[in-house]
Amino acid sequence: MTSSTLSSVQDARSRIDEINARVVELLAERQAVVDEICDVKAEADEDIRDPEREAELLDHVRSVAADAGLSPDLAETLFEEILDHSVQHQRRRREADAPSEANGSAGTEGVETSADAPDAWSRNGAPSPNGHGTPMPASRAEAATRPDGASADRSYYRVTREHRADDTIVHVDDVAIGDGSPILIAGPCSVESRDQILRSAEAVVEAGGHLLRGGCFKPRTSPYSFQGLGEAGLDLLAEAGRRFDVPVITEVLAPGDVAAVAARADVLQIGARNMQNFPLLKAVGAAERPVMLKRGMMASIDEWLSAAEYVVAHGSPNVFLCERGIQTFESTTRYTLDLSSVPVVQERTHLPVVVDPSHACGTRRWVPPLVRAAVAARADGVMVEAHPNPQEALSDGPQSLPLDALPRLGKLF
Ligand code: PEP
Numbered sequence: 001m002t003s004s005t006l007s008s009v010q011d012a013r014s015r016i017d018e019i020n021a022r023v024v025e026l027l028a029e030r031q032a033v034v035d036e037i038c039d040v041k042a043e044a045d046e047d048i049r050d051p052e053r054e055a056e057l058l059d060h061v062r063s064v065a066a067d068a069g070l071s072p073d074l075a076e077t078l079f080e081e082i083l084d085h086s087v088q089h090q091r092r093r094r095e096a097d098a099p100s101e102a103n104g105s106a107g108t109e110g111v112e113t114s115a116d117a118p119d120a121w122s123r124n125g126a127p128s129p130n131g132h133g134t135p136m137p138a139s140r141a142e143a144a145t146r147p148d149g150a151s152a153d154r155s156y157y158r159v160t161r162e163h164r165a166d167d168t169i170v171h172v173d174d175v176a177i178g179d180g181s182p183i184l185i186a187g188p189c190s191v192e193s194r195d196q197i198l199r200s201a202e203a204v205v206e207a208g209g210h211l212l213r214g215g216c217f218k219p220r221t222s223p224y225s226f227q228g229l230g231e232a233g234l235d236l237l238a239e240a241g242r243r244f245d246v247p248v249i250t251e252v253l254a255p256g257d258v259a260a261v262a263a264r265a266d267v268l269q270i271g272a273r274n275m276q277n278f279p280l281l282k283a284v285g286a287a288e289r290p291v292m293l294k295r296g297m298m299a300s301i302d303e304w305l306s307a308a309e310y311v312v313a314h315g316s317p318n319v320f321l322c323e324r325g326i327q328t329f330e331s332t333t334r335y336t337l338d339l340s341s342v343p344v345v346q347e348r349t350h351l352p353v354v355v356d357p358s359h360a361c362g363t364r365r366w367v368p369p370l371v372r373a374a375v376a377a378r379a380d381g382v383m384v385e386a387h388p389n390p391q392e393a394l395s396d397g398p399q400s401l402p403l404d405a406l407p408r409l410g411k412l413f
């Protein structure tokens, strides 16, 4: 570029900056008017949305755009987005003004779990017969309370953007998941020994990883495969987390293990095979620990979000999701990484979503490009398996990265 072209580009750019500032100021002015309308409507107990008015407004901006020589489609798309924000903004204001009317107290999930609430959200909330014709014990029949705003014919509501427009940020010690900067979770598939988990923890922390993973209760396809070190593994994982000052995440397989796992782990992982293990979802919901819920390999996004609803409805608002690949006809990779679920889920739910490319592709050399793809898709984080000696790993060696691959990946976070 010659110096005169450069200066005219710079000049045009500064004019663009001024125009952008004016557009933003006008949006702020518009928002103030929206607030006025919101107050009047609340007083008159009127609905926030008015589809007729919205259609009229969009027609109007289309015709203004056409007169101004701008694409009417572009104007409509932009204003649809602006309208959407206005509606969410008004909903938040109403919730804040009327905490008892809306969804529990403002700014919290307002989770209730009382089984004897009058509107317990269950088609079979009343004691029902078990296989032997006797009434089911109350604790087994227990359903979460349906929040106001939900309807009986949809299976999830608390996790939706309709219920809460703002992103949920899950805090694990100093780590924030879902705040806009992606996190890295790394570590071995299974905790195998003190030396193995300590070496892994050191490498994860040095690479800038945020959470250390390590399975202790392993869901293996074959009953003859290594099943994990169980509680002894939990102790080793917790020791590694303390030694290297990094929070730890591990899978819990059974409701009876939740207390032991919650006592040593900072995040409870629900594995793909257990995504619809409802007693387990209820138990981790009640455990007062953040939960990472993996997508079942044969679960739709709706089923995944319904499973998340279980955890939230049973007490834990601190849930994040993990896409780990789904079963398709493709057999080259272990599963098919469904990266499209990331934007879909982010549109539908306020919960963060991370991506696990290791279990999805099953082959270590394909993991780094998929990590980059997940970050490009704006996932809230990535989980990868890494091992000091992948060739000797007791589980998932072929998809585990050597520890010296971590620093390069860490640079992306
Ligand atoms: C794991 O992360 O250790 C695991 C078993 O993954 P998934 O549940 O996704 O198969």
Ligand code: MN
Pocket (backbone or CB within 6 Å): 189, 190, 359, 385, 395, 396
């Ligand atoms: Mn694994």
